Amino acid sequence: MNDRLAGHVKFDNVGLRYGTDPEVLSNLSFTLYPGSFYFLTGASGAGKTSLLKLLYLAQRPSRGAIRMFGQDLITMPRERLPDLRRRLGVVFQNFRLVPHLTAFDNVALPLRLAGADEKRVVKAVAEMLDWVGLTHRAHAIPATLSGGEQQRVAIARAVIARPQMLIADEPTGNVDPEMALKLLRLFEALNNRVGTTVVVATHDVHLLKKVPDSLIMRLNKGQLSDPTGALRYPPRPSVAGDSGA
């Protein structure tokens, strides 16, 4: 089965608990298909961030199986995880910018970690900063940036390497509606033009309507429901994202 049919990510009866606490995620079984656009919704405490942590490889599940890009995450040695992480772009909930680096260097991080040529890094980062409207703040360190600016830097960092899967935790929470729409268009462009699978966790129900072909995953007390049928009836492999929205 090729990657497109098999999906980027496959969860099979996954559960997650922290220490000896009750499970925050229970019996999650779903597949994320390449090139699809998913919204992950749910009330605060529903487990969205925990699920995203599993997706961006910050956490191993307490039980169950996860396959990502055709590889078994449960048995994969940790030395091989950086390769997988470099195929992901992540917008963390609290941005997690590196505090001593400038906006420019924060955005450049994924490219530099991947060993990109510095000339290419400079061009790509400059253009990305220009696009998110932060050229004039390129030399600023995160502490001197507003919340919205930090968020735009975080998003620019997440998409700069054109990841195979973009995972964003409340990416539009701190920006004005115009910038929120602009960022959403960036995600859509990644999704449509580059084929990036996008998973956006959000509270904002209005955002869901802005991306008509999106699929919705809803978390409630650690359990996943499937209001658009995306999980039960995944998008056809040939045209990602055309069902269930």
Added chain:
Amino acid sequence: MNTPSPPLSDAPETDSAADVVAPARNRAAARLLPATRFAGPIPWVIAILIALVVIAAAGGLALKNLATSASADLSAAVTVQVIEPNPDLRAARGADAVRVLTALDGVRAVRLVPEAELVALLEPWLGEGAASGDVPIPALIDVELSRSAAPDDIARIAAALEQTVPGARVDAQSDWLQPVYRALSALQWLALGLIALVALATAAAVWLAARNAFAGARDTVEIIHLLGATDRQISAVFLRTVLREAAFGAVVGAGLGVAAVLLLGQQFAALDSGLTSGGGFGLAEWLVIAAVPLAGVLIALLTARITIALALKDML
């Protein structure tokens, strides 16, 4: 809303945007972690420890040279004492002993120590009475063998003298220095033990410093870890800091240690003592001393590498 296309094409052809924001041409800007230094006085602690090792190593090497030199000088030397209260008879028996000894196989040189020399040797202890003749002084004969004096050689010399010079006492000179050799050997082991302890202390200091440095940068490490940094990339950042700080401490410590060694060397040279003159250094000893700071830096790097690797293993 008219939204311009996002920059998802390959890198732009023009440099215009890049020229505005090109801080990364400075490689320092590409640092993954802040240019943190080891907290507190760790480089100075390393300097002190390295200085101690240099001094201990130099002491151990000097003692080794001293023991080797003394042993080489005395191993073939035998002393014959002719104990006779009558001065005339003592002189005659001394001459007889020289004759017998000179005729023996394996004897390279025989010297009857002049009485004036003996008196001069004893004068510091006996005062002017040493020359008065009231205190009988044995005749002393220095014998140099062509090889180290084994117990068989001593017995052979004693047997040869038995008939001609009854009561002559034969001693290997190295026997008198056995307690000194044992003391020198003990001091060498002490120096070695000291070096081992200081090496452990250096490793412990670096371990603590590396752990603290890692803890201080943990948030940043987690971020770049999640962005795809490998353990090797993260370790390299810490090891650069360790290398810089340990090298500083090693150079300063080696400088202090060598200065102390040279100063002590001058002090011992001023003693003008035959015993201490054999403790001087050649090229080999200075190479060993030069290896101390290098070994210190290697220990620091190895310790830091292991510490960081263990800390990173706690992360997924």
